[in-house]
Each structure stands twice: as C-alpha cells, then as structure tokens.
Amino acid sequence: MSVNPILEWTGVLLILVGSLMSVVSAFGIIRLPDIYTRSHAATKSSTLAVLLSLLGAFLYFWAHDGFFSIRILLGILFVFLTAPVAGHLICRAAYRSGVKLAEGSGDDELHHVLFPDKKDDDSSNRSSTITKEESLL
C-alpha cells in the first residue's frame, strides 16, 4: 500500500502539469512561423515537460515503493544538461545552411558578420530594410 499519499499525489500532479506543458509545446511547434521560433518552443517547454514528469515519476516511486531511483535522477540531470545544447546546435546548423528568417522579423545582424561577401538582396535583409523604412515613416 501507499506509504505517503501526499507525496504520491504530488508526483501524479507533477506528471499532469508536465503533460499539459508538452501540449503547449506542441501548439508552439505547429503555430510559430520559422525554424528559430519553433526551436524556441520545442526546446524550452518540452524540456520543462520532461523534467516535470521525470520528477513526478521519481516522487511516485519514492513514495509508493520506497525506492530511491538514482537512474531517474541521472536522467533528469542529463536531459537538463543536453537539451539546450542540442537546440543551440540545430539552430546554428540551420542558420549556417541558409534557412531564412520569417517575414517581418527584425534586423538580422549576424548575416553581415557570417556572410560578408553576399549582396543585400536576401529576403531577410529586405524585410529588415522594410521594417526600417516603416519605422522611419
């Protein structure tokens, strides 16, 4: 039987909050306009979702079975360390392989630093000049 029902319910509610956060992240990945904002949604909130649900599972096993699972703690630590690194790497690969920003995003200052020999006729730069002119108007 359950040793500590309050701790057990806390674990289950943490898992529920984590799943709701994961659905929010899914809406972000389907609604946002370009790869960078999508990766913003996918990396942050899905990492928080998996951290919450793994912490809930750890609390549940600790309360229900009296089992202090060091593997779930290692999994929490590992996901917390590696998910932002993976998001950073895939965003950098996307930018250097030339994926465009969304329409209407602001100044793209990295473009002049990374590709100094290109002309200013890309759509990202054009949209930035358009926003500059609109701000002047």
Add this chain to the structure above:
Amino acid sequence: MTEKILILSLVLFSITIIVALFRIIRGPSMPDRVVALDMIGVTLLSMIAIVSILLKTKAFLEVILILGILSFIGTIAFSKYLERGKIIERKSDS
C-alpha cells in the same frame, strides 16, 4: 484515480507526438524535422516513465537514460551533417 490521471497524461503526450509527426512530414526545411524528432525523443522519455509507473515495474528506468543519450547523439550527428556535410571529419594530413 491516480491511474486515470496517468492515462490522461499519456493521451496528452501522444497528442504531442502526433503534432510533432505532422511537423516532420510537412516541415519546410531539414532542421525543422530534426527539431521535431528531438522533441519526439524527449516526449517518449517521459511516456516511458509513466508506463513504468502504470505497470508497477522498475525495469524500464534504464531505458529512460539510454533513450536520452541516444536522442542527444542523434541530434548532434544530424546538426553536424547539416552544417559541414560530413559527420566524422578526417585529419588534415595533406
């Protein structure tokens, strides 16, 4: 009651996986698909935790750690391929 809440969380996580699958099929660029695949891996991790609670077993807890490591290695390999064109580079011996 806790079992019903856990099953509801499983349903919500599988909705997340279905939506990310939509992004994989219809993603306009290749990094979109990699981001969605990474998200599916992370979501699968927490689904395994919930299933191991529901089945009342501790035998799946290694799977969580191993799947996290494999998802990270896969994402890094894909991003390196997209950036440089090769995954493991040769030594510059020319």
